[in-house]
Amino acid sequence: MTKIAIFGVGLIGGSLALCYKGKPDFTVVGHSPNPKSVEKLLKRNVVDAATTSMAEAVDGADYIFLCVPVGMLEEYVQQLMKLPLKSGCIITDVGSTKASITESAETIVKKGVYFIGGHPMAGSERHGVEAASSHLFENAFYVLTPAEGTPQTEVDRLTELLKMTKAQVVKVGAREHDDIVGAISHLPHIIAVALVNQVRGYNESNPLYQNLAAGGFRDITRIASSEPMIWRDILVNNRQVLLKLLTDWNLEISRFVELLENSDGEGIVEQFRIAGEFRSQLPERRKGMITSLFDIYVDIPDHPGIIGQITTLLGNERINLSNIQIIESREDVPGILRLSFRNQEDADRAGELLKGPYEVHV
Numbered sequence: 225m226t227k228i229a230i231f232g233v234g235l236i237g238g239s240l241a242l243c244y245k246g247k248p249d250f251t252v253v254g255h256s257p258n259p260k261s262v263e264k265l266l267k268r269n270v271v272d273a274a275t276t277s278m279a280e281a282v283d284g285a286d287y288i289f290l291c292v293p294v295g296m297l298e299e300y301v302q303q304l305m306k307l308p309l310k311s312g313c314i315i316t317d318v319g320s321t322k323a324s325i326t327e328s329a330e331t332i333v334k335k336g337v338y339f340i341g342g343h344p345m346a347g348s349e350r351h352g353v354e355a356a357s358s359h360l361f362e363n364a365f366y367v368l369t370p371a372e373g374t375p376q377t378e379v380d381r382l383t384e385l386l387k388m389t390k391a392q393v394v395k396v397g398a399r400e401h402d403d404i405v406g407a408i409s410h411l412p413h414i415i416a417v418a419l420v421n422q423v424r425g426y427n428e429s430n431p432l433y434q435n436l437a438a439g440g441f442r443d444i445t446r447i448a449s450s451e452p453m454i455w456r457d458i459l460v461n462n463r464q465v466l467l468k469l470l471t472d473w474n475l476e477i478s479r480f481v482e483l484l485e486n487s488d489g490e491g492i493v494e495q496f497r498i499a500g501e502f503r504s505q506l507p508e509r510r511k512g513m514i515t516s517l518f519d520i521y522v523d524i525p526d527h528p529g530i531i532g533q534i535t536t537l538l539g540n541e542r543i544n545l546s547n548i549q550i551i552e553s554r555e556d557v558p559g560i561l562r563l564s565f566r567n568q569e570d571a572d573r574a575g576e577l578l579k580g581p582y583e584v585h586v
């Protein structure tokens with residue numbers, strides 16, 4: 225039996241738990257310091273067992289996932305080292321920054337235990353176990369940042385385990401990770417929040433701003449609704465990288481100021497052209513990295529007419545489906561249907577509607 229202990233069973237921890245729970249020869253234990261959260265995890269059936277005791281959670285664990293906010297990771301590694309851990313146990317984390325935890329854990333972990341930094345490049349603006357899904361990591365990249373001295377055999381063991389998330393594991397240096405992810409994830413979150421707050425200011429004197437906000441504003445600002453505490457920790461932790469990125473950002477914006485001051489239409493066309501060209505080369509269908517669709521997943525029994533029944537139900541309620549895909553049909557699980565919608569509201573309505581007759585995952 226492989227035992228997995230998960231600390232912080234929220235969006236990411238809960239999604240990992242759902243990837244392993246119920247799989248043959250796996251047992252998943254969730255930890256929270258809060259007894260009410262422990263009760264909730266058991267009630268939601270996300271884990272096989274849940275506890276407020278760190279010692280109980282790690283007792284005999286083969287793998288420990290730290291899925292708490294970035295600012296707490298080091299403290300958790302320190303606490304874990306005071307407990308008797310199984311020899312060969314791998315501790316990994318899912319934090320959105322990698323340099324500080326990878327470097328500090330190296331000095332904290334004791335012999336016979338391994339720390340390998342990790343970061344799934346998938347997520348959402350939602351948080352908490354309620355938003356968890358076993359499909360979250362499908363097709364996404366999952367970065368591992370092993371320190372230099374980590375034996376390859378242990379990296380391979382963790383890579384093998386992560387295959388069950390259906391993510392694609394890649395190895396990247398921790399500092400390189402923070403530079404890159406700073407640019408493609410952390411900076412966009414700052415920009416989204418700043419933009420929403422700029423418009424929020426205008427909206428105070430004229431509510432039409434909010435009412436007229438359409439696809440463009442929604443697309444670029446979805447992530448402004450992300451969990452503040454999670455993002456406080458990420459941004460403060462990666463501040464050195466972000467300060468440099470914001471300097472570069474100011475230059476990009478100044479370029480537009482200049483183009484507008486000079487009514488330089490050709491220059492504007494050129495900016496859009498080179499941006500569009502680069503964006504069109506981003507890997508397609510990498511869920512969690514780039515998507516303008518809102519997906520729900522429905523477990524479907526394998527019998528004829530089932531897809532017709534589902535689309536009819538949606539059609540009757542005038543819920544517009546933008547894509548439909550059968551992900552797979554395996555012997556040990558029901559088939560899975562991915563339904564995509566143009567906006568969160570439609571996805572939520574569809575979820576509510578289909579929840580009765582079918583098993584729905586968001």
Ligand SMILES: NC(=O)c1ccc[n+]([C@@H]2O[C@H](COP(=O)([O-])OP(=O)(O)OC[C@H]3O[C@@H](n4cnc5c(N)ncnc54)[C@H](O)[C@@H]3O)[C@@H](O)[C@H]2O)c1
Pocket residue numbers: 231232233234235236237256257261291292293294296318319320321343344345346347348349350351352353451454458
């Ligand atoms: N949200 C994303 O898109 C995303 C993607 C990849 C990685 N991450 C990383 O995953 C980690 C978890 O983020 P999440 O999005 O799952 O957030 P979340 O809020 O859904 O989950 C965080 C979990 O940590 C617990 N927690 C919070 N404060 C705690 C405390 N003081 N003591 C003990 N437990 C505490 C919460 O109860 C919850 O179970 C973070 O390190 C984040 O950087 C997030």
Ligand SMILES: O=C(O)C(=O)C[C@]1(C(=O)O)C=C[C@@H](O)C=C1
Pocket residue numbers: 319320344345346347348349350408409410447450512513
């Ligand atoms: O899709 C989203 O909502 C996300 O915020 C996911 C996202 C990202 O910025 O792409 C956010 C944080 C992560 O650490 C990894 C992925």
